[in-house]
Amino acid sequence: MKLDHVVYFTSKSPVEIVEEQKKEGKHTVVGGRHEKWGTHNALMYVKNAYVECLSVERAEFAEQVDHPLTRLLLHDLKEREGWGTICLSVTDIEQFNEDITNKGFATSGVLNAERRTAAGELRKWKMLFVDQPVSNELPYPFFIEWETPEEERFAQLRAEGILTAENEAMEIRECVFGVEDPLRDTGEWAVLLSQKVGDSNDIRIGNVRLRFVQQDGGKDRLQEVIIQ
Secondary structure, X not given: OEEEEEEEEOOOOHHHHHHHHHHOOOOOEEEXXXXXXXXXXXXXXXXXXXXXXXXXXOHHHHOOOOOHHHHHHXXXXXXXXXXXXXXXXXXXXXXXXXXXHHOOOOEXXXXXXEEEXXXXXXXXXXXXXXXXXXXXXXXXXXXXXXXXXXXXXXXXXXXXXXXXXXXXXXXXXXXXXXXXXXXXXXXXXXXXXXXXXXXXXXXEEOOEEEEEEEOOOOOOEEEEEEEO
16 A cells, blocks of 8 residues: 555646646646546656646536545535545555455445546546545545556656656655544544554555644645655
């Protein structure tokens, strides 16, 4: 298991995001379209993961689909833009689904997913969500298994100029979650992910620290992503 990507919810189009990030000296690219969900994205890859800026492309599709991430996007954008959630990659998503179901977590079941890239190519993967209503409570991470192995995907990203040497010098080091009850949420995530809880309400996934900090009021959400 490792961090695959972090998701930022925005009302801006991928082209707007790319131009905005370019002015800040950050290499970001138009990702593509999730045709079945009515969404599209911009992507910034770093050495160990990537940042996905997700927005609505076709509201008439997005508002009708029964897709957990799309529902969370629509819910959060009613208030403001901001960090939404994280995605972790697993090597055998069917087995992982069975494992967490045996722990008592209800799930979406394994879902097939795809994205049409800006170049027209179709990228495919499998996804898994823990069942929970969309609310101001902290969403659990969701899970992914790519059709193509990561080494092969990243080699292709380098060849296409999507993952640059400058970006590959950076890594996502920490994801900070602002929550009402850090002890409770750290414990629940530790059970879900089969990880130990650290001394500071944190969990380690590879070289990435997931840290839960106290906040009063507002949504329990991913609050900060530290990239160095």
